[in-house]
Amino acid sequence: MSAGTNRCADPGTLRRAYLRCRRTAAAHGRTYYLATRLLSAEQRPAVHALYAFARMVDDIVDLPGRTPSDPGPAAVLDSVEYALRTAWSPPGENPPIGTGRPASLPTGFDEIVLALTDTVARFAIDPRHFWLFLDSMRMDAADSPLFRNRYPSMTALYEYMRGSAAAIGLQLLPVLGTTGPRAAAEPAAAALGNAFQLTNFLRDIGEDLDRDRIYLPADELAAFGVDEQLLAHCHRTRHTDQRVRRALRHLIAINRDLYRGAHPGIELLSPRVRPGIRTAAAVYAAILDRIEENGYDVFARRAVVPNHRRLRLAAGAALLGERPPSTPH
The missing domain is CATH 1.10.600.10 (Farnesyl Diphosphate Synthase)
Incomplete structure (x- = not known):
């Protein structure tokens, strides 16, 4: 897996990305946020990044208010997966066919995924766990064949x-x-x-x-x-x-x-x-x-x-x- 995206990010940008994830965890995941207070200073930001990504993807299928012209949840999930596979593929290797080219991405995607990509690279997390997660989220999306x-x-x-x-x-x-x-x-x-x-x-x-x-x-x-x-x-x-x-x-x-x-x-x-x-x-x-x-x-x-x-x-x-x-x- 490539972490090239983060090598291009300056420390201040990466720090702000993790701060956004921490705020998301504090606002929406009280139990998990309480538990992270007992973790090390190195582990806490990683847990916040994982939580913020999961929350962002969950909101794609749960939040109301989309207009008829907006892409449906399944299309946004495909865009998220394509963007991740692109960021995490080795240099010169294209994402697998079938993941769909990005059409629309959630608000805050760039910052959250910047922290997530750093976390995945730093702790050698298997990307397959994220593809499984996205497939389950497609099971929640009414416009997905997996629904x-x-x-x-x-x-x-x-x-x-x-x-x-x-x-x-x-x-x-x-x-x-x-x-x-x-x-x-x-x-x-x-x-x-x-x-x-x-x-x-x-x-x-x-x-x-x-x-x-x-x-x-x-x-x-x-x-x-x-x-x-x-x-x-x-x-x-x-x-x-x-x-x-x-x-x-x-x-x-x-x-x-x-x-x-x-x-x-x-x-x-x-x-x-x-x-x-x-x-x-x-x-x-x-x-x-x-x-x-x-x-x-x-x-x-x-x-x-x-x-x-x-x-x-x-x-x-x-x-x-x-x-x-x-x-x-």
Whole structure:
């Protein structure tokens, strides 16, 4: 992979690019930003760059307000991939056919990708994780052949999360560092990414329904008598039906298994980063506790972990590293 783009950037330009990424992480990723405070000065900017890129791409498919004359999300995603492949290809080598020539790029793309390219080169991150991520984002783009807004099974949902969540964990792993072969820590890194994502899906059911999306496996819901119509009724009335409560209890158990499976992998990371990752896992998994404490009332209120509890969990994660991040009440 070539980092030629960054060799042409002066230190001040690169510093401003990383600053933009840090501001994005602070504004939109409170849990991850809190965790990065426990990382080294070299690692923090890299994590901010990875987060800012993921956020920018996610916004391509999520933000409203495009005019009919604007290119659709799939075309913008193709432009992003083409630009990355062009920047990261060895000198004289063209991007693979089929990635699409740039037609439109998001606001702030140049700065964010400048920091991202520096991060990818500095930490030798495999670019394939970004292509997988972009493919999952195409699954969210209504104008893409890969689009889907319903998932019939957990297997289908994991296929989506392989790029949208597991790939993020694998992007982060080289930045965090490991005590042994990186490959040994990759399954746990992917599992933790999946755990975070499934927590988002359980918390944001109502918001996803507003966008005509259901990121929960239909067969798992059907086992408890829950279908799309019942979810829509609960969202409309802001009341969680007992069948939905039972289904959520079941899916939360699956989610906690993901956290537990990922937890031993934290010990494979470099000692310096373990407190930060424990913090992220503990604070994010606490959202599941809040859903339970709210009586599974995910349609009337958003499950939020209060700041005082975030700080307590962060301290506990730093001091009690052997404790799993979340246990059933």
